[in-house]
Structures are given as structure tokens and as C-alpha cells.
Amino acid sequence: MSDSELFDVAVKLFAEHSRWQDVGDADATGWPDNLWKALQQTGFSDVPVPEELGGAGGSVADAVQLLRAAGAHAAPVPLAEAGLVGGWLLASAGLALPEGVRTVLSPAATLRLDGDRLFGTAPAVAWGHRAEHVIGLVDGVVVLAPGPATQSGGPAVSRGVNLADEPRDTVVFDGAPVTARADAPDGVTEETLWERTALGRAALMAGAISAVAAMTLRYSGEREQFGRPIGRFQAVQAHLVTIHQQATVVASAVDGAVEAVELGRGGFEIACAKMLADRAARLVTAAAHQTHGAIGMTKEYPLHYLTRRLWAWRDEAGGHRRWADRLGSALVASGPDALYPAIQSGSEVVQ
Amino acid sequence: MVSLPSMVTSPPSLTAPELELRKQVRAFLAETLPWGTFEPGLGMGAEVNPKFSAALAERGWIGMAVPARYGGHDATAVDRFVVVEELLRWGAPVGHHWVADRQIAQVLVRYGTEEQKQWLLPRICRGELCFCIGMSEPDAGSDLASVRTRGVHDGDGWRVSGVKVWTSNAMRADFMIALCRTGDGERHAGLSRFLIDMHSPGVTVKPIPFLNGSTDHFAEVVLDGVLVSDEMVIGEIGQGWAQNADELAFERSGPDRWISTFLLVQEFIRERPDLAASPDGSRLIGELAAQYWVLRRLSLAVARAIDAGGTPAAEAALIKEMGTRFEQDVVSALRELLDRELVCGLEPAPSLFERLLRRAALDAPSFTIRGGTTEVLRSVAAKGLS
Numbered sequence: 001m002s003d004s005e006l007f008d009v010a011v012k013l014f015a016e017h018s019r020w021q022d023v024g025d026a027d028a029t030g031w032p033d034n035l036w037k038a039l040q041q042t043g044f045s046d047v048p049v050p051e052e053l054g055g056a057g058g059s060v061a062d063a064v065q066l067l068r069a070a071g072a073h074a075a076p077v078p079l080a081e082a083g084l085v086g087g088w089l090l091a092s093a094g095l096a097l098p099e100g101v102r103t104v105l106s107p108a109a110t111l112r113l114d115g116d117r118l119f120g121t122a123p124a125v126a127w128g129h130r131a132e133h134v135i136g137l138v139d140g141v142v143v144l145a146p147g148p149a150t151q152s153g154g155p156a157v158s159r160g161v162n163l164a165d166e167p168r169d170t171v172v173f174d175g176a177p178v179t180a181r182a183d184a185p186d187g188v189t190e191e192t193l194w195e196r197t198a199l200g201r202a203a204l205m206a207g208a209i210s211a212v213a214a215m216t217l218r219y220s221g222e223r224e225q226f227g228r229p230i231g232r233f234q235a236v237q238a239h240l241v242t243i244h245q246q247a248t249v250v251a252s253a254v255d256g257a258v259e260a261v262e263l264g265r266g267g268f269e270i271a272c273a274k275m276l277a278d279r280a281a282r283l284v285t286a287a288a289h290q291t292h293g294a295i296g297m298t299k300e301y302p303l304h305y306l307t308r309r310l311w312a313w314r315d316e317a318g319g320h321r322r323w324a325d326r327l328g329s330a331l332v333a334s335g336p337d338a339l340y341p342a343i344q345s346g347s348e349v350v351q
Numbered sequence: 352m353v354s355l356p357s358m359v360t361s362p363p364s365l366t367a368p369e370l371e372l373r374k375q376v377r378a379f380l381a382e383t384l385p386w387g388t389f390e391p392g393l394g395m396g397a398e399v400n401p402k403f404s405a406a407l408a409e410r411g412w413i414g415m416a417v418p419a420r421y422g423g424h425d426a427t428a429v430d431r432f433v434v435v436e437e438l439l440r441w442g443a444p445v446g447h448h449w450v451a452d453r454q455i456a457q458v459l460v461r462y463g464t465e466e467q468k469q470w471l472l473p474r475i476c477r478g479e480l481c482f483c484i485g486m487s488e489p490d491a492g493s494d495l496a497s498v499r500t501r502g503v504h505d506g507d508g509w510r511v512s513g514v515k516v517w518t519s520n521a522m523r524a525d526f527m528i529a530l531c532r533t534g535d536g537e538r539h540a541g542l543s544r545f546l547i548d549m550h551s552p553g554v555t556v557k558p559i560p561f562l563n564g565s566t567d568h569f570a571e572v573v574l575d576g577v578l579v580s581d582e583m584v585i586g587e588i589g590q591g592w593a594q595n596a597d598e599l600a601f602e603r604s605g606p607d608r609w610i611s612t613f614l615l616v617q618e619f620i621r622e623r624p625d626l627a628a629s630p631d632g633s634r635l636i637g638e639l640a641a642q643y644w645v646l647r648r649l650s651l652a653v654a655r656a657i658d659a660g661g662t663p664a665a666e667a668a669l670i671k672e673m674g675t676r677f678e679q680d681v682v683s684a685l686r687e688l689l690d691r692e693l694v695c696g697l698e699p700a701p702s703l704f705e706r707l708l709r710r711a712a713l714d715a716p717s718f719t720i721r722g723g724t725t726e727v728l729r730s731v732a733a734k735g736l737s
Contacts, residue, residue, distance in 0.1 A: 217736055234726070237733035244736055245669050252648045253641075259364065272641035321634065328637025332628045336621040339636075340440045340613070343643045 003065050010069035013038055018073040020302040026076035027165040031130055036077055036101065045079060046097060049087035054097035060084070061258045064203040068254070071207025074305040076166060078103045078127040080200030086135040088196060093142035093182035098133045101149065105136035107193045111173065113138045116181065118145050118173040124316075128169030129157045137184060137193050145178040147171070162312035164305070187264075195267060197317040198274040199257055205277040205313050206250045208306045209284050213247040215303060216240065216288045230291070239287035246280035253277065256346070265347035268330075271323040272346075278320040281310040362651040369433050376437040379410060384443055391442020391703070393711055394611030394678075396568075399446035399523060401478070407438075408478030413448050414456040422473030423456070428601075428657040432650070436606045442614050446520065451475045451482045454601050455528060462586035462594055467546070471526075485515040485529035485547070485572060486595075492517075493727045495530070496538045496592065500574060502531040502545060508580040509533075511545060514573050519721075521556045521570035524549050529574070530591050542591035546583040553577035563713045597662050599731075602722055604653035604667035609646040609674030611718060612681040612711050618704040619685055626688065635684055646674050665735025672728040675718040682711045 001009070017035040026032040039045040048063045049055020063084040070079050078101070086104040090097060105111065109122035118138070125134065131147030134155075148157035148171060156172045217240060220231030230236045253273040260266040285307040289296045296303045314320070330350050331342060342350040365373070383406055392398050407413055412434045417423025431452075438445050445452075456475050459468055474480045491498045500513025511531055521527070527547040534541035547554065555573040558566040586594055616639055620627045627636060649670050656663045685708065686693075693709060695701040701709070719725045 231733075234730065238729050240736055241669065241672065241729045241732045244732070245673050248649065248669065249645050249673075252652065253645050256644070256648055269644075271637070272644045275638060275641040276645055320638075324634045324637035324641070325630065326637065327640060328633030328635065329628070331636050331640055332620055332624070332633050336617045339617050339620065339640070343640060343647060344436075346644065 003061050006062055007065040007069055009042075010044065010066050011072070013042060013044070014069050014073035014075055018070075018075040020074075020305055023074045023076055023302075023305050024299075030167055031127075032076055035075060039077065039079065045077075045082045046087060047083050049083065049091045049097055053091050053095070055083075055087060055091065060199075060261050064199070064254060064258050067200060067203035068207035068210070071204035071309070072211040074164075074208065074211075074309055078131075080197075080204060081126050081135075084200045084203075085193070085196045089135050089137060089142055089184075089188070089193065090144060092188045093184055095142060095144055095180050095182055098144060098179065100132035101127070101130050101147075102133040102135060103127050103131040103147065104197070105134055105171070106197065107137065107190045109136065111136060111138045113141055113143065113178075113181070114175070116177045117175040118143060118178050119175050120173055122171045122173070124160065124162075124168040125171050127167045128171045129159055129167060133179070134171065137188070137190060140184050140189075141181050142184050142188070143178050144180040145173070146176065162316070164308035164312045166309070166312065191267075194318060195270045198323065199254075199261065199266070199270050201313045201317040202250070202254050202257065202270070202273040202277040205281055205310060206247075206254045208310050208313075209243075209247045209250050209277075209280055212284055212288045212303070212306050212310070213243045215306070216243055216291050220291055236291055239291045242287045243284050243291075246284045250277050250280045260347050265351070267351040268327065268342065268347035268349075271327040274318060275320045275323045275327075278314045281314045285310050362648055362655050365429075365433065369429060372430060373433050373437060375410070376412070376434050379407075380437065380441050380443065384441065386441075389442075389444070391614055391707070392444060392446075393442070393614070393707065393714060394439050395445065395449055395607040396611065396714060397439075397442055397446055398444035399481075399520070400444035401447045401481075403444050404448040404478035406478075408448070408476060413452045413478045414472065414476035417456050417460055417472050417476055421460075421468050422476035428654040429651065432606065432654040436610070436647075439606050439610045440613055447481050447523075448475075448478050450484060450520070451480050453605065453607075454484075454598050455482045457601050458528065458585065458594065458598055461597070462590070464582070466582060467585070471546075480526065481520060481524045483518050483521045483524035483527045483549070483572075485518060485527040487515065487517045489514055489516055493724055495595070496542065498530055498532055498542065500529065500531045502533045502543060502579065504533075505578075508578050509545065509584070511547065511574050511577045511579050514571060516559070516571045518570050518572050519568055521549070521572050522558060522567065527572065528585065530595060533588050533591075536589075539592040540589050542595075543588045544585040544591040544594055545579045546585060547574070547577060547579055548583075551577050551579075563710075596664060599723070600653070600657060600662045600664045600667045602667075603671040603728075604650055604663070606647070606650055608671045608722070609643070609650065609677055611678045612707075612715070613643065615681060615685055615704065615707050615711055618702075618707060622702055622704040623689075631688060635688055639681060639684070642677055646670065646677065650674070665732055668723070668728040668731040668735070671723065672725055672732060676725065678718045679715045682708070682715045686712070 017038045022032050043056030044066050046056040047058035051057045081104040103126050105122040111120035129148050132149045134145050134147040136143045146154050148154045158170045160168045162168045221229050223230050253276045257269040257273040260269040295301045334350050411424045414423045415426035415431050419425050488498050502509040502511045529545050529547050533543040553575040557571045559569040560566050561569050626632045653663050
């Protein structure tokens with residue numbers, strides 16, 4: 001299946017199981033059971049984990065296409081955590097996928113491993129309270145541990161939410177034994193975990209921004225004021241152009257990041273993609289809300305399912321400052337004559 | 352209900368032959384134009400140097416995409432992108448051949464008569480010819496279709512009269528490609544394009560001093576009953592507007608629309624390494640690099656789309672609108688970081704960074720005006736959304 005075919009199939013799945021109504025219900029209940037089941041049955045939750053480790057196979061590009069579709073439908077599930085980030089982390093260390101809902105502990109967590117016992121606190125764990133398994137990288141060791149939703153003896157959890165009411169829970173480990181552990185291979189570090197996490201967020205943001213673009217364009221053609229569709233006014237057209245420019249920028253940036261990751265690199269490109277997605281989120285949400293006017297500020301109209309997520313995701317997986325500081329320091333250290341070659345060849349020149 | 356942006360966003364990375372071409376251009380520049388031996392320019396506003404243009408042409412890098420039988424190399428738009436990108440980021444003096452290479456060669460290949468092709472294309476490809484573009488008039492700027500310069504058929508030719516303004520390089524151009532009204536019918540259908548020999552009787556070029564005092568760039572061109580033969584009509588009478596619209600995909604999407612102030616960033620790192628390495632400095636460098644990286648990808652994607660037979664004019668408008676605003680943002684962000692007055696002594700000459708910064712501070716407003724204003728581009732781009 002080509003990437004665009006996969007995207008189309010995924011869009012159909014989300015259109016059926018992640019309607020705005022479902023997203024709204026999940027805000028209240030914390031979990032869209034039908035959607036998650038559909039993702040498990042299709043294997044989409046297990047991309048790109050190799051089949052021999054219990055996954056569904058597929059490439060990073062495939063996983064990113066699924067996340068774009070998920071982002072476009074504001075899918076309220078830990079899809080990035082299950083596959084692109086957590087699945088990858090487990091597979092990198094040769095650990096098999098467990099049955100059940102799984103999520104990832106952010107590289108910002110302060111954790112300590114003492115033999116098989118895990119200690120410490122992991123903040124803002126996506127859907128932490130629903131997770132039967134949690135995956136983390138602790139002192140160079142990939143860890144699979146029981147999550148708060150495991151049948152008994154799971155870690156303590158206190159609930160939290162981001163701006164979009166997506167669960168971001170704090171999970172506290174008090175020395176309970178892990179399920180499995182294995183040394184992370186070379187090339188899997190705290191920084192690459194940050195990068196994977198950022199790539200996942202950028203992919204979701206690309207999808208959400210493309211959906212905001214479509215929704216806003218449609219609205220501007222339907223809504224009439226002064227006797228004509230508002231999209232015919234130059235001032236409104238300027239908003240539409242901004243939105244489509246930024247959708248194009250983020251789509252291209254995410255493609256570029258995927259291309260680099262598939263070549264075994266990606267530090268430069270992911271930093272760029274996350275920075276650009278964060279900037280785009282700011283510009284696009286402002287222009288989309290301005291175009292919609294008051295209706296866009298209501299719970300009833302679905303724009304907020306997308307824009308609230310974009311506001312939240314901007315700062316997740318490292319906000320624009322983290323990535324700009326990192327990339328800028330590396331570029332300055334490489335000197336003036338490496339700057340343009342880096343712009344041309346990215347992480348082939350500067351990591 | 353949701354689709355990815357319609358534009359081709361993902362340029363397959365450069366092929367081995369394209370990368371080899373880039374290596375050759377870099378080696379040529381290092382040898383012909385060593386850094387530190389010339390005054391680097393700000394993108395397409397760089398110096399005019401016919402000798403450099405001739406040397407470049409000798410390597411086959413002007414009019415590259417022109418068919419070999421007319422003196423070109425049957426190269427692709429991406430090949431041209433590769434060459435132009437290296438030239439611009441080096442600040443090379445491309446002024447003499449710039450317009451001919453960027454758009455006139457393609458116009459002639461697409462619309463020119465066999466005679467025009469045989470006569471002009473080899474000379475363009477040898478880097479000999481300098482062209483200017485006669486579009487704007489005193490009463491026709493963004494509203495280009497209201498041009499009043501008129502061509503009246505007279506015997507076996509046309510008499511062209513009118514005034515063109517803001518014409519870059521008119522004082523040294525061999526030819527102007529002029530948009531003129533030849534019919535009274537519909538607004539757009541009555542427009543045609545002529546090749547005007549700038550040495551013809553009736554052509555007067557009056558420099559218009561630029562705000563920095565420079566008189567060697569901008570001009571007003573008065574056309575007073577200039578005789579233009581039928582052979583100098585480009586394509587067909589009445590086709591001018593459509594030709595012009597096609598041309599914009601080439602004119603608006605290239606690296607020249609986002610790279611103009613790149614050398615400021617590079618030389619800032621060279622001359623102010625401490626400030627560049629400060630938290631604010633490196634953050635800014637990171638942000639700018641991300642923008643350059645993605646604008647370059649989009650620009651390359653348009654070149655690939657042109658090679659695939661498309662005329663992505665709306666996409667080109669989206670890129671130019673963003674790219675030229677970014678060129679300006681680079682200048683203001685660096686000034687904000689420096690946070691000082693731009694005062695320098697006259698002796699000794701200020702450093703390269705200082706010279707570039709001063710030039711850019713004064714030139715920057717033109718970036719979002721030349722080649723279609725930001726406002727016009729938004730209208731063009733908005734029409735392409737659906």
C-alpha cells in the first residue's frame with residue numbers, strides 16, 4: 001500500500017470512529033473504546049513495529065501518515081505513543097509488544113532503575129491512567145512496566161489534562177518490578193527519544209492544520225456577509241492564504257523529517273519540523289478563528305477540537321525554543337561556512 | 352473531508368548528477384570568484400559583470416534549459432535551481448544575465464518564432480544579452496492589465512508609444528520585453544508582448560534615483576513611436592496576458608525570492624561569533640535555519656513540478672509571498688539582536704557584515720514589491736485555493 005493509499009484508508013477509519021461527536025464524548029469519558037479497537041484490529045496502533053516483535057510492520061513514513069490522519073480528526077488516543085514512539089523504543093531493544101493499551105514516559109521524566117525495580121515520577125503521561133503498559137528509557141535501558149490500568153499493583157496516577165482535555169497524567173513509580181528491560185542500542189538515546197516524540201507531534205499537527213485549512217476554506221465560501229461569501233473579501237483571503245501557506249510548510253517539513261529518519265538521521269530536520277509546526281500552529285489558529293468569528297468560539301462548532309490540540313501540542317515534545325536553541329547552537333558551532341550546506345543537506349551536515 | 356495540501360510538498364532529494372553539478376558550480380566559484388575578492392550582492396540585486404556572465408555561460412550555466420539546437424543544454428528546471436542557488440548564496444554578480452536566464456529564455460522557447468529562437472537564444476546562452484522587463488507604467492502597477500503603452504500596426508511593423516517605469520537595468524539592457532496594448536477589445540485579450548531593441552530610435556532611458564541615491568538600477572523608459580517589426584512580436588498578437596501569467600511560475604518561485612538576505616546571517620556568525628553563540632543569538636540562528644530549510648524545499652518542489660510539465664503559478668505566488676516577507680524578517684531580527692544604531696565611520700571601510708546590513712536595511716522594502724506585491728500575490732494564491 002502506498003503512503004497516500006494508507007492515508008486514505010486511515011482517513012476513512014477516523015471519519016467513521018473519530019467523528020466530532022466521538023471526540024467530544026471522549027473528552028468527557030477519557031476514552032473512545034470503538035476507535036481504539038478499530039486501530040488495534042487494523043494493526044494501525046502497531047505500526048511501525050516489525051511483525052516478528054508482535055507489530056504490524058510498516059515504515060516510519062507509514063506511521064507518520066497514520067498520525068496525519070489522526071491529527072486531522074483530532075483522534076483522542078495515544079497513537080503516536082503506541083507506535084512511532086513507544087513501539088519503536090521497545091523494538092529498538094528487541095522487546096516484543098505487549099497486549100493492551102500502552103503509552104510512553106516522556107524523556108523529561110525523572111526515573112531511576114534499581115535492578116528490576118523502577119522509581120520516580122513521570123509527568124504529563126499521555127492517557128497514563130488508561131495504560132496497561134508504560135514504556136520508557138531509563139539510564140540507557142529500555143523499560144516496559146505495568147501501567148496504572150494494569151489489573152493490580154500498578155503505579156499511582158493522578159489525572160491531568162492538556163488544553164484540549166487530552167489526558168496528561170502524572171505517574172509515580174515506587175519500586176514495583178518492571179515487566180521487561182533491555183539495553184538500548186547505539187543511536188537510541190534520550191535525545192533520539194525527544195526527536196521521535198517531536199516527530200509524532202509534528203505529524204499530528206500537520207494533520208490538524210490541514211483539517212483547519214479545509215474547514216476554514218469551506219466556511220469562508222458558505223458564510224455570507226454584505227451580500228457575498230466572506231471568502232471574497234481580500235482581508236479574509238489573506239487569512240486563507242496564511243493558513244494554506246502554513247499547511248504547506250508543515251506538510252513539507254514533516255516529509256523532509258521522515259525522509260531523513262528513513263536514512264538513519266533526522267536531528268536537524270525534526271528540529272526544523274517541530275519549530276515550523278509550532279509557528280504554524282500559532283499563525284493558523286489565529287487566522288482560522290478570525291475567519292470564523294464568534295461561531296468558532298463555541299463548543300458546538302468543531303474548530304476547537306483542532307485548535308485546542310494545536311495550542312497544546314505546540315509546547316509538547318519540546319516547544320519551539322528547545323528546538324531552536326539546540327539547532328542554533330549546533331549551527332553556530334559549525335561555523336559560518338557550514339550554514340548553507342546545512343540548510344541544503346540538513347543532518348547530513350549538522351546533527 | 353480532509354485532504355493534504357494540493358501542492359507537491361515533497362521534493363525527491365537531489366540526484367547524483369544534480370549533486371555533481373552543484374560540486375562543479377562550487378569549484379567554479381571558488382576558482383573564478385574567491386570569497387573576499389569581490390563585493391557580494393544581496394541575491395538578484397547583485398552586481399552587473401558581463402565578464403562573469405560570459406565565464407558562467409562558457410560552463411553552460413546560462414539558459415541551461417534551452418534546447419541544445421539553440422545553444423542551450425536541454426537541462427531541467429532543477430538543474431537551473433542547483434546552479435542559481437549556489438550563485439545567489441555566494442552573492443555572485445549575476446545582474447547582467449539574470450532576467451534573460453530566469454525568464455526570457457523560457458518565454459522564447461515557449462512562445463518565440465523559429466527566427467527569434469535562432470537569433471536570440473544562442474546569444475542568451477553565451478551570456479551576452481541583458482534584458483529588461485517593461486511591465487509597470489505610471490498608471491499601471493499592480494493593475495497590470497491597465498497598461499496604456501500602445502502598439503499600432505503601421506506598414507510591416509508596429510509603432511510603440513508609451514512610458515514604462517521602475518524598469519530595472521534599462522540603462523544597460525539590449526532588449527526590453529514590453530507588455531503593450533494592441534487591441535481595444537477585452538481588457539486582457541488586447542495585450543501583446545514585443546521585443547524592443549533598446550538602441551532603437553525613439554527609446555529614451557532616464558534613471559530614477561533609488562532611495563539610497565543609486566542611479567544605476569531603476570529607470571523610466573519613454574517609448575516614442577518606436578518602430579518594432581512584425582518579427583519582434585512574441586508569439587501572437589493578443590497573447591500577452593496569458594504568456595505573462597505562465598511566466599510567473601518561473602519568476603516567482605526561485606531561490607531569489609527567499610535567499611536575498613542570507614549572507615547577512617552567514618557573515619553575522621563570522622564577524623560576531625560571541626553574539627551568535629549567545630542564547631538569543633543561537634536561538635535566532637536556529638529559527639532562521641528552519642525557515643530557510645523549508646522555503647528551499649518548497650522552491651525545489653516547484654522546480655520539480657515545472658519539470659513534470661506543470662505551471663504551478665499559484666504555488667509560486669504562495670512561496671514568493673512567504674519568502675520575500677521572510678527576507679525582510681531576517682533583517683529586522685538581526686537588527687533587534689544587535690540592538691544598536693547603524694552608524695559607521697567612513698574610514699576605514701565598514702566590514703562586510705556591516706555593509707550588507709546597511710544595504711539590506713535600505714533595500715528590504717523592495718523585496719515584497721518587485722515581481723508582484725504581497726497583496727497581489729495573496730489574491731493570486733487565494734484564487735488557486737479550492
